Every structure is written in C-alpha cells, then in structure tokens.
Amino acid sequence: MPDILVRHIDEALADRIKEIAREHQWSLNEAILYALRRGVGLGPEEARRELHDIAMLSGTWESTETAAFRAALEAFERVAGRPLFVDDAAEDQAPK
Template sequence: MAEFWIRDIDNATLDRLNALANERGWSPGATAVRALRYALGLSTEPVMRQDRQDIATMRGVWNQSESQAFHEAMEAFRQVDSGPSFEPDSARK
C-alpha cells in the first residue's frame, strides 16, 4: 500500500473526519481512505449515514404517479358530503 499525505486541511473538514472516525470506530486514516474510495466510485459503502438522504426523500418530493394518486384521493374526499364528525347532523346542512 502506498502512503499519501494531505496538507492544508481546514479545521471543519478535520473535525468532521475525526468525528466520523470516532462514530465508526475507525482510525482517521481509514476514514479518509473509505471516503476517497466512495467519492471515486471504487466503493458502494457510504461513509456518511443515510439519514441525510432519507430526510431529502421525506421532504415531500413525489414522482408523477404518487402525485396523481394524491390528487385522486383528494378528489374522493371532495365528493363526500359531510362535515366534521363532531357536528350534529342538523348543523351539517
């Protein structure tokens, strides 16, 4: 294996690298190698947790079929002739 030195790493990058290493139980060097391999397409194992990606998925972006299903469901609700369930029948009309 070859050695590779990285100079002039900013504090934020170094802090994040060390935090990831501590979270995973890896050395900072192993964490850097894993991050490089992933960034270069040599590994499918992401270094970061998938939480950030999950949040992006959950933010409300729907594909076309999901959007169509939502609109169809909303239309079905619009066709129901009733008020809130806590109102007496006489107040609904």
C-alpha cells in the first residue's frame, strides 16, 4: 500500500481526528484512513478496515481493569506474606 504525506493540517482538523481516534479507540492512522474513506465517498461498509498490524494489539484499560492488574501485581510481589524483593539500599537509608 502506498504512503501519502499530508502537510499543513490545521488545529481544528487535527483535534477532530484525535477526537475520532479516542471515541473509537483507534490509532491516529486508523482515524485518518476512516475520515479519508468517508471524505471520498466510500460508505460505512467500505470505510471499515481490517487490522493487520500492531494497532490491533493496542488499546486502553478501564479503571476496573487497571485496578485488577495492580492487585494481581501486588499479590505476585509477596510470597508467604513477605516481599520477594528487598531494596537493601532503601533499607539502609530508612530511619530506625
């Protein structure tokens, strides 16, 4: 597929592209391709694009997912109620 460089994008257009990307949880490139397809008259069906790159692996977590992940990490940091790793340098500097 060819690459095309677009210059002189004004702030309003850039902001709208970013907004579309956020709304759909797309990369900026996906939002731009969507807008271009719609702009040249391709309908919604034609504007849908299959993901064949790393973009399909990226995404965002909801706050509940983030909290669950952090809780799991904290559980892995302790075995038998004791920390797995102790920073000796931090212990030496801690007030006694």
